[in-house]
Amino acid sequence: MSKPVIGFIGVGVMGMGMCGNLARKSGCIVLAADLNMDNVHALAADGVVASSIQQIAETASIVFLSLPAIQHVEAVCTGPGGLAAHARALKTIVDMSTSDVERTRQLARTLGKAGIELVDAPVARSREAANNGTLLITVGADQAQFNAVRPYLDCMGSDVLLCGPTGAGQVVKIMNNMVLLNTVHTLAQAFAMAEKSGVSKDLLANALSLGSAASFALKLTGANYLAKDVFPQKMFSTAYALKDLKLALELSETIHMDNAISRLTAQQLQKSVDAGFADNYYPVMYRVIAGGEQQP
Known part of the structure; x- marks a missing residue:
């Protein structure tokens, strides 16, 4: 049986450690993309596979985002050439960025019309915690969504809390x-x-x-x-x-x-x-x- 495929977009100061932990612990193939692909290639030893937004949307069922701000999240999700435009296997996006609450909720509604669920799961603590997999992750989701993504979040955080519906994690x-x-x-x-x-x-x-x-x-x-x-x-x-x-x-x-x-x-x-x-x-x-x- 082939391994499941998941995606990770945004391999920066925090995302690098998070993506590496996900690849090492999840038992999945992790496809990753970043504006600086050198960061992605640096995780090759952890099993991370360099990819593109299009390929990730076509082959990964769950995609994790670690981006600077809500405008970047919106662009990656619903912009030209974004995840929604190429979604085939994609069913769930987990935004681990720190994003605007109301725009997160609106994005969830927009993605929902395309058959894609959005879970907000921003992280707290330091870059060291990201590297060690000991982040605090606050999640906005319903119980079924939380149960589905929890095993992956546990790869990156030592404290994973369901805070309420969409936006509550933010x-x-x-x-x-x-x-x-x-x-x-x-x-x-x-x-x-x-x-x-x-x-x-x-x-x-x-x-x-x-x-x-x-x-x-x-x-x-x-x-x-x-x-x-x-x-x-x-x-x-x-x-x-x-x-x-x-x-x-x-x-x-x-x-x-x-x-x-x-x-x-x-x-x-x-x-x-x-x-x-x-x-x-x-x-x-x-x-x-x-x-x-x-x-x-």
């Missing part, structure tokens, strides 16, 4: 990022204030970790990046962080709820982009808060 992911980004904004403010007041950033990181301000955000970004004033590229960038926070603000408008805290964080992220830090790890907003707007 809501939970956006809330996760909103809380994280607002927390890191506060941490950046605290580190800048401590340093200007003559207190070591390393000492502050340790002190906060021992008290009621302890958090995952402090442990990850406080001690390792804010205290060290190190904000590398090819991590979760300021530009991506701003994009995700804008999704939270758009959702706030949709449900008619004020979100003043997130607006302030978005303004600070925008200042960081304007200062030349768009590609740096987003806690770099510390440098702008502290008055060091010079590009590294």
Whole structure:
């Protein structure tokens, strides 16, 4: 019996680890495509087969997407030459990107008319978690859809949660990022204030970790990046962080709820982009808060 065929589109910083884990653990043939096909070829040892959107739509029953934003998801799904245009075997698309809630729901309706189901399953945690298969995956689907895709999601994540119907996975992911980004904004403010007041950033990181301000955000970004004033590229960038926070603000408008805290964080992220830090790890907003707007 031949192995089942599944597809993966978007083999970037997060998608590379996700696709590799899917190929190694799923027992399926994984066809993959990306604008940078070098990323796909780098996974050949894991069993990933370089392919095209057309071939994937024609031969894979399930396709996973890991793309920058909803406009890219829409283009790959329903644009000229996209998945829907070439669908033969294709029955289910699983969007693992962080995407706009209402546009995700509309895309699901559009694809449904073509006989294709859309499941939203955005991921949280780091590139290391993507490589290790320990992502948090929040899923928007009905129970039958969830049961069908769960074995594949388990290849990529250690925590896979059904959050509700279509779009609910995006809501939970956006809330996760909103809380994280607002927390890191506060941490950046605290580190800048401590340093200007003559207190070591390393000492502050340790002190906060021992008290009621302890958090995952402090442990990850406080001690390792804010205290060290190190904000590398090819991590979760300021530009991506701003994009995700804008999704939270758009959702706030949709449900008619004020979100003043997130607006302030978005303004600070925008200042960081304007200062030349768009590609740096987003806690770099510390440098702008502290008055060091010079590009590294």
